[in-house]
Amino acid sequence: xxxxxxxxxxxxxxxxxxxxxxxxxxxxxxxxxxxxxxxxxxxxxxxxxxxxxxxxxxxxxxxxxxxxxxxxxxxxxxxxxxxxxxxxxxxxxxxxxxxxxxxxxxxxxxxxxxxxxxxxxxxxxxxxxxxxxxxxxxxxxxxxxxxxxxxxxxxxxxxxxxxxxxxxxxxxxxxxxxxxxxxxxxxxxxxxxxxxxxxxxxxxxxxxxxxxxxxxxxxxxxxxxxxxxxxxxxxxxxxxxxxxxxxxxxxxxxxxxxxxxxxxxxxxxxxxxxxxxxxxxxxxxxxxxxxxxxxxxxxxxxxxxxxxxxxxxxxxxxxxxxxxxxxxxxxxxxxxxxxxxxxxxxxxxxxxxxxxxxxxxxxxxxxxxxxxxxxxxxxxxxxxxxxxxxxxxxxxxxxxxxxxxxxxxxxxxxxxxx
Amino acid sequence: xxxxxxxxxxxxxxxxxxxxxxxxxxxxxxxxxxxxxxxxxxxxxxxxxxxxxxxxxxxxxxxxxxxxxxxxxxxxxxxxxxxxxxxxxxxxxxxxxxxxxxxxxxxxxxxxxxxxxxxxxxxxxxxxxxxxxxxxxxxxxxxxxxxxxxxxxxxxxxxxxxxxxxxxxxxxxxxxxxxxxxxxxxxxxxxxxxxxxxxxxxxxxxxxxxxxxxxxxxxxxxxxxxxxxxxxxxxxxxxxxxxxxxxxxxxxxxxxxxxxxxxxxxxxxxxxxxxxxxxxx
Numbered sequence: 001x002x003x004x005x006x007x008x009x010x011x012x013x014x015x016x017x018x019x020x021x022x023x024x025x026x027x028x029x030x031x032x033x034x035x036x037x038x039x040x041x042x043x044x045x046x047x048x049x050x051x052x053x054x055x056x057x058x059x060x061x062x063x064x065x066x067x068x069x070x071x072x073x074x075x076x077x078x079x080x081x082x083x084x085x086x087x088x089x090x091x092x093x094x095x096x097x098x099x100x101x102x103x104x105x106x107x108x109x110x111x112x113x114x115x116x117x118x119x120x121x122x123x124x125x126x127x128x129x130x131x132x133x134x135x136x137x138x139x140x141x142x143x144x145x146x147x148x149x150x151x152x153x154x155x156x157x158x159x160x161x162x163x164x165x166x167x168x169x170x171x172x173x174x175x176x177x178x179x180x181x182x183x184x185x186x187x188x189x190x191x192x193x194x195x196x197x198x199x200x201x202x203x204x205x206x207x208x209x210x211x212x213x214x215x216x217x218x219x220x221x222x223x224x225x226x227x228x229x230x231x232x233x234x235x236x237x238x239x240x241x242x243x244x245x246x247x248x249x250x251x252x253x254x255x256x257x258x259x260x261x262x263x264x265x266x267x268x269x270x271x272x273x274x275x276x277x278x279x280x281x282x283x284x285x286x287x288x289x290x291x292x293x294x295x296x297x298x299x300x301x302x303x304x305x306x307x308x309x310x311x312x313x314x315x316x317x318x319x320x321x322x323x324x325x326x327x328x329x330x331x332x333x334x335x336x337x338x339x340x341x342x343x344x345x346x347x348x349x350x351x352x353x354x355x356x357x358x359x360x361x362x363x364x365x366x367x368x369x370x371x372x373x374x375x376x377x378x379x380x381x382x383x384x385x386x387x388x389x390x391x392x393x394x395x396x397x398x399x400x401x402x403x404x405x406x407x408x409x410x411x412x413x414x415x416x417x418x
Numbered sequence: 419x420x421x422x423x424x425x426x427x428x429x430x431x432x433x434x435x436x437x438x439x440x441x442x443x444x445x446x447x448x449x450x451x452x453x454x455x456x457x458x459x460x461x462x463x464x465x466x467x468x469x470x471x472x473x474x475x476x477x478x479x480x481x482x483x484x485x486x487x488x489x490x491x492x493x494x495x496x497x498x499x500x501x502x503x504x505x506x507x508x509x510x511x512x513x514x515x516x517x518x519x520x521x522x523x524x525x526x527x528x529x530x531x532x533x534x535x536x537x538x539x540x541x542x543x544x545x546x547x548x549x550x551x552x553x554x555x556x557x558x559x560x561x562x563x564x565x566x567x568x569x570x571x572x573x574x575x576x577x578x579x580x581x582x583x584x585x586x587x588x589x590x591x592x593x594x595x596x597x598x599x600x601x602x603x604x605x606x607x608x609x610x611x612x613x614x615x616x617x618x619x620x621x622x623x624x625x626x627x628x629x630x631x632x633x634x635x636x637x638x639x640x641x642x643x644x645x646x647x648x649x650x651x652x653x654x655x656x657x658x659x660x661x662x663x664x665x666x667x668x669x670x671x672x673x674x675x676x677x678x679x680x681x682x683x684x685x686x687x688x689x690x691x692x693x694x695x696x697x698x699x
Contacts, residue, residue: 015697086696090433090539093693098434105431113537116459118466123459130455131538133448159466 003102004064005183005214006088011061011097013083017053057083059238061097070205070215072229072246074253076382079235081218085109085187088216103182103214106132110187112172117161121152121171124160128175142178149204150174151197170197177204184208185216202228223324226250254322254362254384262290262385273308274342274369274377281365281385284354291386294393294408297354302367305346310369310377312339317351318366319358320381327363327406328356339372357408360389441689445541452544456531457551460523464552475556476563479515483508486629496630501662505567509660510628510652512557512564517590517648518619520553524598525615529605532699542692543685546602550595557587568659579658586651589677593647596681599688606691606699627652631663644669647677 058080065071075081086092088099089107114131115124125146129139139146147153150171152163160168186205202224209215209228219225225232225246232249234242242252262281269275283289284296292298300317316331330351333339366381395408465471483504490496491503498506527549528535528542535542568575605611623629626648632640643649650665650673657665 087433090431091536092696093435094433095435098432101431101433107538109537114534116463118463119459123462127455127459130452131534131540133540136451 003067005067005102006065006216007100008061008063008088009097009099011058011084011087011099012056012095013058013080013087013092014095015055015057017055056238058087058094061235061240063233063240063243065214065216067214068209068212069231070209070217070229072225072232072249073216073218073235074225074232074249075235078237080238081235082109082187083238084235085185085216085218088185101183104133104180105183105185106176106179106181107185108173108176108187109185111169111176112160115160115168115172118159120159121150121156121163124171125175128172129179132176132179134179138180146174146178149177149200166197173197173201173204177201177208181213183214183216187218198224250322254364262383263288264380264383266380268305270307272378274304274306274310274313276302276304276367276369276378276380277346278303279367279380279383281383282350290384291388293388294357294360294390297352299350299352299354300365300367301348301350303346303348304369304378306342306344309344310342310371310375312373313342313369313371313375313377314339315342315349316366316368316370317353318368319353319356319385320364320366321406322362322364324364326366327358330356342369357410358387359404359406359408360387362386435693441543442541446543449541449544452540453548453551456544456548457555460549460552461555472559475559479508479511479560480563482511482515486511490629496634499631499633499662501573501660502571505564505571505573505660506631506656506662507629508564508567509655510626512560513586513590513652513655514623514626514628514648515560516553516557516587517594518622519556520550520591520594521598521601522615522619523549523552524595525601525605525611527598528602528695528699529609529612535699536696542695543599543688546598546688547595550591550598553594554587554591573660575659576661579655582654582658586655589647589651589674592681593677596677596679596684599684600680603688603691603695606695622646622648631656633663641669641672644672645676647673647680649673 061080061084063071073081073084083092085107086109087094088101089105089109091109112124112128114128116127119127125143126136126139129146130136147156150167150173152167152171155163155167160171163171184205205215205217205228215228217225217228229246231244232246233240234249234253242249244252264279266276266278268277278301280288280301281290281292282299282301283292284298302315302317304315314331314333316329318326318329320326330353332349363385364381365383365385366379367383368379369377370379371377465474468474470477486507487504490507491498496503524546527545531545534540535545601611601615625643626646627635627643628648632643632649632653635643650670653663654665654670656662
């Protein structure tokens with residue numbers, strides 16, 4: 001009945017990683033190349049070549065998307081999500097395979113791309129609109145709508161360099177949302193911005209989809225994927241490892257063997273001001289474990305490194321449910337009750353979470369180093385902890401694991417017979 | 419069956435590994451407004467928080483003219499023949515500045531727009547081409563001063579001069595954007611271009627008869643200078659606008675040919691490297 005509007009066939013993308021020069025990204029200087037050239041004859045003679053390593057960011061991806069469908073794309077960092085979106089947005093070329101897309105495509109890989117800080121909000125609407133493929137006439141006719149959606153009327157003639165990050169995101173999304181594409185590709189753009197606006201954006205995307213257009217949506221936020229998408233694909237190390245109903249894909253994502261991480265060492269990234277170096281969930285017996293009995297006094301061990309002083313910054317641990325909804329948050333400033341700078345040094349912390357009683361189930365733990373002004377120095381949210389039932393618990397005997405709500409704290413009732 | 423679907427959906431976008439040099443005119447046409455938006459943004463940004471604003475477009479060549487007149491004419495006694503040295507050097511600077519600023523902007527254009535290039539698709543060729551438009555706007559203002567000088571010195575342009583004005587602008591554009599396309603693509607990988615271009619422009623000012631008449635160069639070597647498209651443009655303008663010197667039309671043809679070659683080579687190189695821009699920029 002439905003015709004596929006996007007057909008992806010055997011899509012692969014390979015990156016050649018040469019001997020990187022001091023983290024200079026892709027930029028090489030002429031001198032380097034000349035030096036390399038000088039080595040070539042020698043290599044030919046000796047038959048020894050500096051082999052460039054190949055990295056397959058995507059390998060043999062196949063899927064189709066029908067008109068009016070909202071497809072979620074999930075996967076960990078480095079799974080190839082961004083590369084896939086970049087190919088679909090025609091920013092980079094695939095190495096092999098092909099994609100057919102029918103209709104006008106608009107992609108939003110980053111909110112406010114092309115915004116120039118010196119230009120005013122009004123000027124940026126026009127420039128951003130044009131670069132996203134809108135005609136001047138279109139922009140003029142939708143201008144008021146865009147402004148209304150973005151809620152920045154007051155600051156329309158202020159250069160956007162003076163905008164708050166929230167305003168910036170709102171304006172950027174507003175322009176892109178009014179492109180009227182047949183296919184809308186959205187990357188995790190809603191990571192910033194307040195909850196109310198995020199809801200508004202999700203609503204806008206839903207209405208785009210319900211008017212018969214197609215949406216591809218990438219997000220870390222499982223809750224929004226679940227809310228928005230009817231189907232999803234799961235990418236793992238460049239391969240499409242699962243596709244199906246959103247619920248199934250998310251279950252798969254959370255329950256997969258390798259997704260269950262309770263112990264992790266993080267690579268050193270010397271350019272970061274602050275970063276985590278390790279993470280561990282420790283059970284009541286002091287062993288690393290991803291499964292905790294409900295009454296067990298478990299804790300989380302984290303280690304982090306601060307290379308530059310971070311003013312007013314907290315180290316936080318959050319517990320999220322399977323849908324990405326945060327249930328609980330604690331931070332190193334809980335007891336101090338004031339914001340302090342993170343000073344240079346290496347730290348380790350043990351965070352006892354045994355008092356946070358959660359009903360049995362699967363939870364995600366998010367660790368972050370962040371400041372209230374929304375600077376996130378480091379963050380991970382792919383740690384999974386399973387809270388198991390305790391057979392001896394009276395609730396288990398009577399309710400057979402069907403707990404109500406989220407919290408499982410036991411409370412002393414003062415019952416008097418009167 | 420696949421072919422059937424292809425016919426059915428005419429507006430399908432097909433993404434596959436590409437390797438063609440062909441320019442998609444249809445697509446370029448649908449993006450035509452973007453040429454001007456890029457230029458418009460650059461002009462806006464350039465004159466934000468600047469007191470003189472577009473006045474700089476006039477002040478720069480005018481100051482250069484004054485300085486060159488003082489040093490080359492009054493001190494070093496470079497002769498400009500039948501016309502005052504001031505207008506002689508200004509006529510050269512007018513086109514040389516247009517060429518050099520178009521070239522500088524064009525060759526920096528991809529790197530300057532790197533944030534956009536890694537996040538949004540648009541025909542990449544728009545960046546180096548539209549970068550030259552800003553230089554053209556400056557040229558227009560600088561030309562007003564030239565017209566003023568013509569009146570001041572009571573010089574009337576010949577018919578040939580008036581007819582040649584648009585071709586002169588076009589040749590400059592073709593040469594600057596051709597070299598610009600080439601250098602902008604090289605710049606994506608080798609940032610050395612950022613160092614080379616200002617240096618090239620400085621040297622170029624002396625290898626082009628901007629501040630001296632070409633007659634200073636021995637006749638048999640002149641054709642070498644004409645390999646530089648700007649030599650042809652500037653000399654033709656001087657002959658037909660200021661009635662100074664003579665122009666050998668065959669050598670002018672050489673300049674035009676060289677501009678075209680620059681453009682074609684630049685275009686081919688740009689197109690052949692285009693697909694890696696977003697990966698390595």
